[in-house]
Amino acid sequence: MHQLHNFLANLTLVLGVAAVTAFLFQRLRQPVVLGYILAGMIVGPYIPIPLAVDSDIVHTLSELGIIFLLFSLGLEFSIRKLMKVLPTAGLITLIQCAFMLWLGYITGRAFGWSNIESFYAGAMIAISSTTIVVKAFSELGIRDNVTETVFAILIVEDFIAILLLAGLPALTQSRDSSGLMFAKAVGTLVMFLVTVIAAGMILIPRILRIVMRMNRSEVTLVVIIGICFAISLLAKEMGYSVALGAFIAGSLMAESGDEGYLDTLIRPVRDLFAAVFFVSVGMLFDPSVFARHWLSLLIFIVLVVVGKFLGVTVGTFLVGYGTRHSIRTGLSLAQIGEFSFIIAGMGVATGATGTFLFPLAVAVSIITTFAAPWRIRGSDTIAKWVDKYMPHRLQTFTTLYSTWIQRLRQPQSPVARSRIKRLSFLLFIDTVLFTSIILGALLSLETLTSRLKTWIDLPEIPAQSIGILMTIVLATPFGVGIIRCIHALGFELTARVMPRQEKGKLDLAVAPRRVLTVTLQLGIVLLVGLPLLALTQPFVPSFYSALVFAIILMFLGVVFWRGTTQLYGHVRAGAEMVVEMLSTSMEKQREISVIPEDQFLPGLGSVFSIRLVPGSLAIGRTLADLNLRGITGASVIAITHGKQGVVVPTGKERLQEGDILAITGTEEALKLSKQLLLGRE
Structure with a gap:
């Protein structure tokens, strides 16, 4: 009876404080995840507030939070989604995650950490927080093509995070062993994944279809939670993280085709235990880490913000997105979250790392997450500024x-x-x-x-x-x-x-x-x-x-x-030919709207011409004022006015009524350019 009373008292205190902090953070338009972490700091042992709770009870409940959180992420993940986004988001994520792994490792070694501690540090900062990013975009009301790119990258990042959760124990086991032991550990991991996924693909979708024919939501809920716990327990018995098992369970159930309904069904349970998980994260955070490890904390914050921004931006640009799109995507993903806590916690629990790594992960996550809404809001302004001051040849x-x-x-x-x-x-x-x-x-x-x-x-x-x-x-x-x-x-x-x-x-x-x-x-x-x-x-x-x-x-x-x-x-030579063609067409009173690439120098793409009609928003303004390339991604390679022409404008030329602008860019960029140039006051 005493144990039940103790359990209820601790759970009441945890949820009560979490409710208050979550409400305050929601009113302040900040991610409620940070409110839960603050609640954990309040009821934890490191801040002198007489509200301490039993850490063992909260830790047990937080394990359930990890299971439900990763199970929910698994439901949102599927092989179909992965294959769909892999050609673009997969390349971006591979470049970014590998870059951050390497940066984290060499930084850890510079601080004198061991090989395995440094590798865990790299893994800790390689994965952005799906929970925080989705919440930030939702609260800011942003839904455009950048959002689609960000969510696609997060899908692949979740997959890489699961690979890290699966592979890090093998690396830990082999740190004092031979290459044969390492190969054996990797082989065991591969066999486990292949066996569970193959058996699950055959059995789980069929079981779910049979259960869902009953049309009883409570029965379905019990079955999916039971399957989730069973696979999580199997992963734990094999020496892997319960998070790995929960994610596999969710992704296997997603193959049934009813992942939307299952996610709706599990969401209240997930939100409850996920809140307890983030509270437990806050309880383990020692504020004195700021004093003891202030230098490493500062450097890792810079690594996360700058490193992720560079990695994502370069990768996004290389797969064909414009400068503005790439910069906005990079700034949106410059933070870490739940996977970082799990990876750092696993390193501490297995003895692979020192206890300093977990509070470091929490501190970096708190600071980068607080700045996330401002980075996302200001990403468009930063992208325009970068494009404006970029060298002409790079533009x-x-x-x-x-x-x-x-x-x-x-x-x-x-x-x-x-x-x-x-x-x-x-x-x-x-x-x-x-x-x-x-x-x-x-x-x-x-x-x-x-x-x-x-x-x-x-x-x-x-x-x-x-x-x-x-x-x-x-x-x-x-x-x-x-x-x-x-x-x-x-x-x-x-x-x-x-x-x-x-x-x-x-x-x-x-x-x-x-x-x-x-x-x-x-x-x-x-x-x-x-x-x-x-x-x-x-x-x-x-x-x-x-x-x-x-x-x-x-x-x-x-x-x-x-x-x-x-x-x-080459572009200047092509622009001169474009000016000549447009001037000739004006003399013959025959307007050209599209100049195919094969009519002048190749490599410039199809050039579209836009005449500024009376009342156009662009009249009387310069290209620099309009920031055409920064906003749309298209570039003006020539301007003609009567028989006069400007080749590769500098941006300072003032546009006049009747000017014809020769523009090149992607189809989307050209469409946006037309709207911007011909818009009315």
């Missing part, structure tokens, strides 16, 4: 690059698709084999050295040198294969946008083709190199691998910068 490149990628996304011939798929597959195989050889050799170097000493009676250093030489000999062909595939894939993708001219004919697309090729190669290097750096850094000397990667990026960067200079000259 020209960013506009044209979006049009090139838009053309690349168009349906290709079967032969072209086959060549691209073949090169991509070869690149994947070479990367996997190269990584496997390097990791296998490093993990087994000590065993290999001892056997060489026994077999051929050599001292340790020569035996170790032979082992390293054997590794280099085995890995070199695959390393060369990676370089050749990246080189060939860049040229093959570019050829889909700007086909090569036949031999003997003048090739007018040399400049745009060169800069597009090197940009695609740069993107592929990031896509392959960053995950390699991130995943091998606990085993490979990070300085040398990072140095090689930096040299490759610097070389491609120099080639890219020279290419943008040549592209700018």
Whole structure:
């Protein structure tokens, strides 16, 4: 009886304080998650307020919160959704997560943390908070194409977070073991995932369809919670996180096709226990961490905000979104949340990390989450400012690059698709084999050295040198294969946008083709190199691998910068031809609305002309005042007024009635430009 009274007293205190703080944060238009964390700090042991609760009871309830929270995320995740967003959001997320893993690792090592602690730190800051981002967009009333991109990235990030939750225990088990033990741990993990997912795909959707035919919501609720707990318990018994099991359970139930109904059914239970989970997070937060680890806290806050912004922005731009869209997406995802707590908590619970990591994760999350609404609101202004002060050659490149990628996304011939798929597959195989050889050799170097000493009676250093030489000999062909595939894939993708001219004919697309090729190669290097750096850094000397990667990026960067200079000259030449064509058409009183690319220099895309009619909003204003490129992503390459023309405007030219503007950009950018230029006062 006393235990029941103690349980009810603690639960009443937790939910009562959480209700008050959640109400206050809702009125202040802040994420209620922060209110729950504040409630945990109030009832926790580190703040001298006489409202302390039994941490064991709250911890047990918080485990249920983790299960329901991850189960709900699993319901929103499905293989269908993943496959749909993978070609774009998958590439963005891979670049961003790998970049953050690497940044977190090298920062941890700089602070003197162990390899495994540093890797956990990288994993902790790699994943944004789905809960916080969705809530922030909902409260701000934002729903546009940027929102769609952000949510697509979050779907893939959730998937990567689950892979980290599954893989980190294997890494922890192998830190003092041989390469054979590491391979065994990975093999066990793969077998567990394959078995559970295969069996679940066969059984769970069928069970749910049978239960839902009864049309009894309470029975359905009991069944789905029972299945969720069963798979979570199985994961726990196998030595993995209950969060992994809960997410798998949710994603398997999503395959039934009724995930919307199931999510509605589970939502009240999830919200209740999720609140307790975030309260428990606040209880474990020690405010003195600000004093003891102020430097690491400050640096990790900067890493999350700046690193995530750069990683997401660069990745989003590379897959074909404009500058404004990319910057807004990057700023929207520059925070961490629930997965960071789970990863850091798992590291502390397994003894892989020191106890300092969890309060560090909470502190970074609180500060970056508080700033999230302001970052999202101000992202449009920041994007316009960046575009305004960007060098002219980069402004020209960013506009044209979006049009090139838009053309690349168009349906290709079967032969072209086959060549691209073949090169991509070869690149994947070479990367996997190269990584496997390097990791296998490093993990087994000590065993290999001892056997060489026994077999051929050599001292340790020569035996170790032979082992390293054997590794280099085995890995070199695959390393060369990676370089050749990246080189060939860049040229093959570019050829889909700007086909090569036949031999003997003048090739007018040399400049745009060169800069597009090197940009695609740069993107592929990031896509392959960053995950390699991130995943091998606990085993490979990070300085040398990072140095090689930096040299490759610097070389491609120099080639890219020279290419943008040549592209700018190419655009000027094309703009002069456009001005001449528009002037001639005006003399003949025949207006041209679209100038196909094949009528002048290739690589500029189709150029649209817009005449400023009386009453247009743009009359009397400059392009800089309108911020046309910053708002729409389109670029004005020429302006004609009568027989006079301006080639590649600087933005300071004042627009007049009757001016004809030659604009290039994506279809969406051109549509927005027309609305902006021809809008009425």
